Amino acid sequence: MGTHVNPNNRGFRKALKAGNYVDKTGLISYINSVLSTEDFETCFTRPRMFGKTTSCRMLAAYYSVGANSEDLFKRTEIEKDPTFREHLNKHPVISFDLLAFKDDWSNQDNDWSDFNGKKPTLVQYIRNTIVKELAEEYPDVSIAPKSSLRKAMLAVVAYLEEKENAKNKDTNTHQFVVIIDEWDLIIREEKDNPTIIDDYIEFLRSLFCSQDTDFYLAGAYMTGILPIIRYNTQSGLSDFREYTMLDPGPLARYVGFTQEDVHKVCQKFDADEQTMKSLYEGYSVRGVEKVYCPFSIVEAAKNDDYTSHWPMTSSTAVFTDYVYSHFNCLYDAIDHLLVYENVQINPRIFQNRLDELNTQDKLLTVFVHLGYLTYDYESSTVRIPNYEVRQHILDAFSEPPSKKYRTYR
Secondary structure (H helix, E strand, O other), rough: OOOOOOOOOOEEEHHHOOOOOOOHHHHHHHHHHHOOOOOOEEEEEOOOOOOOHHHHHHHHHHHHOOOOOOOOOOOOOOHHOHHHHHOOOEEOEEEEEEHHHHHHHHEEEEEEHHHHHOOOHHHHHHHHHHHHHHHOOOOOOOOOOOOOOOHHHHHHHHHHHHHHHHHHHHOOOOOEEEEEOOHHHHHHHHHOOHHHHHHHHHHHHHOOOOOOOOHEEEEEEEEOOOOOOEEEEEEOOOOOOOOOOOOOHHHHHHHEEEEEHHHHHHHHHOOOHHEEEHHHEHHHHEEEEEEEEEEHHHHHHHOOOOOHHHHHHHHHHHHHHHHOOHHHHHHHHHHHOOOOOEEEEOHHHOOOHHHHOOOHHHHHHHHHHOOOEEEEEEOOOEEEHHHHHHHHHHHHHOOOOOOOHEEEE
């Protein structure tokens, strides 16, 4: 049991103890249904504070052979699923948060002794850390220190299958489940550095799109804010099934809180449901009537504080940097959006590349993924989702732009 290899269930247990968890274990049922099928790789993206990290911790707690989590799933939706015990704590798991990795990599106190004293690239650091943990977790497996992650996983799966021999030979429980949180961090933060992005995408390709993937991987789940980057309309990770704020497909119920979820939270905390709806209702998701930001609902309910919560988790600069740097092509759209009008867009032309935001359609599509706008699938239009987000946008415009943007004012 390690930090990234076969983790324990401490993160999910902590979320449950907080007392405001809403049962989203039905997501596990979906992942179970696609394990070891053509759809075994899932990328599910949502805005910040929509429960992405909790979902990753839940999946790790459920699948990891390094955890004992049966008690955590009592009286939950997944417990009623016929596949519940088939995969419960049966799989080797690799689970990591890219933000945590980047923080560790940026630590000035690192001596980089594993790299001859020279700071590695972030991808090298991720690969080395996980391979090292695999070697520690499986000391009987021959894993070279400089081995690729793919080869290390292949060696572990071969060892596990041989160890159990015929008893479990036809099952997939010796194959890995890989879980990545904040998968798109490098795409967002290094948008002007294509070399770093290409290196990272190539690392993911080697892990998820190799000829050996079917042998060592039962399933993969990535989450973040942006969908997978595309090159000439082709996904950089073509085997993944993508579910986004534009079309969450079968995962619509797990985008955020549904009307039913909000009702349960309001009952638990004796909160004013009507006030809650008037401030936070508004995200349109195909397949679900209304979707709410979980963070805003929980904060309002438990603190009896019906003000803006989601905007407080990020600086207005995130929004204004995009707007002022492309103000000429957004001017008319912003005018319409601020008076609660819908604006037509074509989201298909956005290739999920932040270095190519040169049209109104691309920019407004980015705002959907970031949570500043919501998308109506039937009409192909966007609008500001609710009062809370509208106030955040107005606050952004109340601040003067930095010098480099003032020519657009």
